[in-house]
Amino acid sequence: AQSVTQPDIHITVSEGASLELRCNYSYGATPYLFWYVQSPGQGLQLLLKYFSGDTLVQGIKGFEAEFKRSQSSFNLRKPSVHWSDAAEYFCAAQTYNTDKLIFGTGTRLQVFP
Amino acid sequence: DVKVTQSSRYLVKRTGEKVFLECVQDMDHENMFWYRQDPGLGLRLIYFSYDVKMKEKGDIPEGYSVSREKKERFSLILESASTNQTSMYLCASSLSVASSSYEQYFGPGTRLTVT
Numbered sequence: 001a002q003s004v005t006q007p008d009i010h011i012t013v014s015e016g017a018s019l020e021l022r023c024n025y026s027y028g029a030t031p032y033l034f035w036y037v038q039s040p041g042q043g044l045q046l047l048l049k050y051f052s053g054d055t056l057v058q059g060i061k062g063f064e065a066e067f068k069r070s071q072s073s074f075n076l077r078k079p080s081v082h083w084s085d086a087a088e089y090f091c092a093a094q095t096y097n098t099d100k101l102i103f104g105t106g107t108r109l110q111v112f113p
Numbered sequence: 114d115v116k117v118t119q120s121s122r123y124l125v126k127r128t129g130e131k132v133f134l135e136c137v138q139d140m141d142h143e144n145m146f147w148y149r150q151d152p153g154l155g156l157r158l159i160y161f162s163y164d165v166k167m168k169e170k171g172d173i174p175e176g177y178s179v180s181r182e183k184k185e186r187f188s189l190i191l192e193s194a195s196t197n198q199t200s201m202y203l204c205a206s207s208l209s210v211a212s213s214s215y216e217q218y219f220g221p222g223t224r225l226t227v228t
Contacts, residue, residue, distance in 0.1 A: 032210075041221075042221055049216060100146075
């Protein structure tokens, strides 16, 4: 079955440190891939997406993600985390022939000053 | 900017009540979705609609129904609310996946408590 896995439930980093959030997918073919962020009490906001082409994708708020076909991964990175990045992050995937997204279970990011 | 609005941010209902959650989008999107979000489970799709009066079951449709009479409005209905339906409900909308600018836009969510 198709699935998206975020192995880290909770990550804590210091402000200014680098960040990598992991995402792995299990699909028959390469899916479209997305990262969303959810601030407390809010809906989800799209950070970036990958459909095809360049495997390094730039997003909003200084985030980037790299698609690695050999590892079935789409990890989210940020070189220097700000306190305002504290939120929950969701990886999601879908195939070209469906409008339905499959979400991972999310990673909660905590940022210490 | 795309705007997806939900009728309530917080809602408290009693067991057995009929509950309506309303969602409105202003970008003429074909698709609309209802998700349920629970800690440790991520977002799970309840129903989605790809056109007016058209709907498709998601992963967890039991205990829910939907209505889409107008393109901009998608309603989630809990026919007889139960305590295990206490959750955060998120609505989203999108163009068709065939669109090059495909993404789902989310509303702020409705936190429903059933007592």
